[in-house]
Amino acid sequence: MTTEVPKEQRTERALIALSIACAFAIFAFAGTVGVTRSVLAAVLVPAGVAVFVAWLFWRRSLLPFKDNATSRPLKVVSGLATIAALAQLARLCVFIVNPAAAGYAMGPLRGPGLVTAHSCVSAYFVAARSAPQVTNIYSDDLYSLPSEKPEAIRKPKRIEPFNIDVYEYPPPFLILPRALAVPAPDFLHFRMVWFALNGAVVLSGLLVVARIMGPFAGTRALLLSPLVFASDHTISTLQIGNLQAMVIALAMLAMVFLARGRYLSGGALLAYATLSKIFPGMLIVYLLVRRRWRALEWTVGLSTALVVISLLDTGWAPYHAFLHQLPRLLGGEAFPAFRNPASIAKNYSVPGMVFKLQLFGLPGTSFAAMRIVGWIYTPIVLAATIILARQRRHRDEQPILWLAILIVASLRSPFLPGYGVIPAVWLLTLLTATLSPTMKRLCVMLLAWVVLNAAIPLLNPDPRLISIALLAPQAVIVILVVLAFRHRPESSGTEASGERRSVLADSTV
Secondary structure (H helix, E strand, C coil): CCCCCCCHHHHHHHHHHHHHHHHHHHHHHHHHHHHHHHHHHHHHHHHHHHHHHHHHHHHHHCCCHHHHHCCHHHHHHHHHHHHHHHHHHHHHHHHCCCCCHHCCCCEECEEEEEEECCCCCCHHHHHHHHHHCCCCCCEEEEEEEECCCEEECCCCCCCCCCCCCCCCCCCHHHHHHHHCCCCCCCCHHHHHHHHHHHHHHHHHHHHHHHHCHHHHHHHHHHCHHHHCCCCCHHHHHHHCCCCCCHHHHHHHHHHHHHHHHHHHHHHHHHHHCCCCHCCHHHHHHHHHHHHCHHHHHHHHHHHHHHHHHHHHHCCHHHHHHHHHHHHHHHHHCCCCHHCCHHHHCCCCCCHHHHHHHHCCCCCCHHHHHHHHHHHHHHHHHHHHHHHHCCCCEEEEHHHHHHHHHHHHHHHHCCCCCCCHHHHHHHHHHHHHCCCCHHEEEEEEEEEEEEHHCCCCCCCCHHHHHHHHHHHHHHHHHHHHHHHHCCCCCCCCHHHHHHHHCCCCCCCCC
């Protein structure tokens, strides 16, 4: 015997399905234009995607929704965040499809540094196109104009209306850009396809994680997820096409799949995320400590397969260059951002704090000092991962632990600008989702969200001012990670009667 869903709840589910459908349709529009260059296809494909996604998430009830897990303030916050997120995505999509429409871009944000001409994805495209032909994909000649002084601010080459960024990733990452360059061989259309994939993966990560958290916490995580896309950090990352947010989402998806016993998909995603950005490898340590042998076997095996595929595609030259470039990547010398005081000021990484002190005239702040700080911080990351892996947690908390590990590990990078805040915003929503959504808690969450997304109101602020201002969001990130280490989900009477909570056994997590 089935219980009829109340009309109000059906309406809310329909609105959620419609919102998700609109987001996927926006990404589908950009991707369709990038691949087909057809106006008709750009109308029909997104419309079909929207209809299918709306039907899938409404009629099939793929996502959790417990009305008694929510509150009116939570629904109001979710509704406003959804409107803001969809409005920003639609606006940005115009700029992605038509770079001449610079008025639809984010523009300069948080002081100098992020402008409409900046494009991280340009480095991926140039490296993917050059890998089979050049001996060193990390050579400055591919990305930068000659400079009279090595310490001067980099002068980038141009591709279409964008500055070419510097490639700073391991060679296996190029498997994906090189595959996407087949249907989109020129940069502007490649950029559209990359935006579509980037956004769709991040959105999928949010939805899948909400689903695995259970009906009560999952419902709240679902309603709070628009706050991630309403964040300027997320929108600006999608605009410049940086890989960071997608890697975080891929790693989280991988852990969900591995927890569900889907070893092929989970192992492939975790392998690719680790080979692309290195820091997700801490989740492999997590699996090792948890003695998840089958998940480890698949991940290591598929990592080997991806390396072999990459070698067959591009040859040994990119790997030979990477072995010489790796010490410079770990030490920071490979990042041109350290020649720019504004970029130094906006660095969230732990080793990067060394160069921030340089802005205030402290002597001895060098790449050598930054390397020392980085290697001191590395065992801290390892110890934190082992401590978390040895703990038994409720189902609702597993994604919180994975995300906390990714945040702590990502802070080891020498250079981590604003996109490093995205997983912290996501963690904020997941922590809040495990608690009853009272007005007080929602106000605290929104205050933390505002601090994480606060922009410098000046056009050309002093880098020292930026460094001081960013101490507030950095403190929030630390607090969120500490809460993730110590947090236990709240079990109200309503939830206890509606759902039996249990710790996942090693066979399922």
